[in-house]
Amino acid sequence: MPKTYRDLKAELDAIMLELQREDLDVDEALKHYKRGQELIKQLEKYLKTAENTLTELRAKAKPDA
Numbered sequence: 001m002p003k004t005y006r007d008l009k010a011e012l013d014a015i016m017l018e019l020q021r022e023d024l025d026v027d028e029a030l031k032h033y034k035r036g037q038e039l040i041k042q043l044e045k046y047l048k049t050a051e052n053t054l055t056e057l058r059a060k061a062k063p064d065a
Contacts, residue, residue, distance in 0.1 A: 008042050011039055012043065015035060
């Protein structure tokens with residue numbers, strides 16, 4: 001099942017908290033950083049799709065002039 005925007009954002013927030021830990025191993029930090037970059041790309045794509053959908057819906061809702 002595809003993750004929702006909220007799921008993706010929650011995972012990114014958790015990673016951000018992990019990256020702030022002072023005792024975080026460098027290898028773990030790199031792993032978290034890479035996953036964070038993947039999540040950011042997914043979130044951007046999600047938002048772009050939502051924006052396109054809204055644009056289409058608005059265009060359909062406009063009465064013909």
